[in-house]
Amino acid sequence: xxxxxxxxxxxxxxxxxxxxxxxxxxxxxxxxxxxxxxxxxxxxxxxxxxxxxxxxxxxxxxxxxxxxxxxxxxxxxxxxxxxxxxxxxxxxxxxxxxxxxxxxxxxxxxxxxxxxxxxxxxxxxxxxxxxxxxxxxxxxxxxxxxxxxxxxxxxxxxxxxxxxxxxxxxxxxxxxxxxxxxxxx
Numbered sequence: 001x002x003x004x005x006x007x008x009x010x011x012x013x014x015x016x017x018x019x020x021x022x023x024x025x026x027x028x029x030x031x032x033x034x035x036x037x038x039x040x041x042x043x044x045x046x047x048x049x050x051x052x053x054x055x056x057x058x059x060x061x062x063x064x065x066x067x068x069x070x071x072x073x074x075x076x077x078x079x080x081x082x083x084x085x086x087x088x089x090x091x092x093x094x095x096x097x098x099x100x101x102x103x104x105x106x107x108x109x110x111x112x113x114x115x116x117x118x119x120x121x122x123x124x125x126x127x128x129x130x131x132x133x134x135x136x137x138x139x140x141x142x143x144x145x146x147x148x149x150x151x152x153x154x155x156x157x158x159x160x161x162x163x164x165x166x167x168x169x170x171x172x173x174x175x176x177x178x179x180x181x182x183x184x185x
Contacts, residue, residue, distance in 0.1 A: 030095035030159045031088045033166050037157075038099070041078040041179065048078065061133050069141050077104055077181060086154070093161040098154060105151040106181040109143045153178040 026032065040048050052074055056067045080103075087098040117124060117136055124139070126132040155178060158169040177183040 028164070028166055029088075030090065030097045030166050031085050033159060033168050034085065034097040034099055034157055035083075037168055038081065038083045038101075041081055044075055044078060049075075062137060063134055066134070066137050066141060069145075073141065073144055074180070077106075078179075080104070081179070095159040095161075095166065097157045097159065099157060100152055100154050101178065102150050102152045103179065103181040104144075104147055105149040106144055106147065107151070107184050108149055109147050110140065110182070113140045113143050151181065153183060155179075 039045075052071060056062070056071055059067060059070070062070060081101060083099050083101045085097060085099050087096075089096045089098075113136075116139075121131065124132055124135045126135065155175050157171070157175070159166050160169055161167075171179075174183060
């Protein structure tokens with residue numbers, strides 16, 4: 001009986017130890033790191049919201065109310081973002097994960113709003129008859145809020161293995177713009 005208990009205890013410990021190593025390896029790979037990044041956007045992770053607030057701090061043309069509208073718009077945008085991992089290529093301590101994302105097409109809305117502005121400048125004049133960026137931003141935000149148009153982008157995200165841990169490389173400006181639905185070629 002003691003031998004059976006010893007054998008069961010030994011096997012249990014082996015499974016626990018092996019399970020811990022397997023669990024670690026299953027989350028420490030390039031694809032999982034990219035999935036975690038996009039999950040952070042979808043769940044509005046604290047770091048994602050902090051980055052959004054930092055971006056908004058440098059929007060001098062927005063009023064306080066417009067910043068809040070844009071913040072709410074982007075929060076919904078991130079939650080609605082979808083992605084699909086297409087490929088993972090590992091070369092030593094470097095990797096590229098190709099991912100296709102689908103986001104709202106704010107680039108199209110911005111282009112349409114600019115065209116409307118060019119053809120209807122009188123719609124954006126203040127009481128003094130001068131162009132009002134605030135009026136235009138209200139119009140633009142309304143168009144962003146109403147859009148249902150989506151676009152797909154492909155991103156090739158680089159990762160580097162450091163101390164046996166895969167780390168996502170800094171995203172490019174174009175990658176951020178794609179995630180935000182604001183990319184223009």
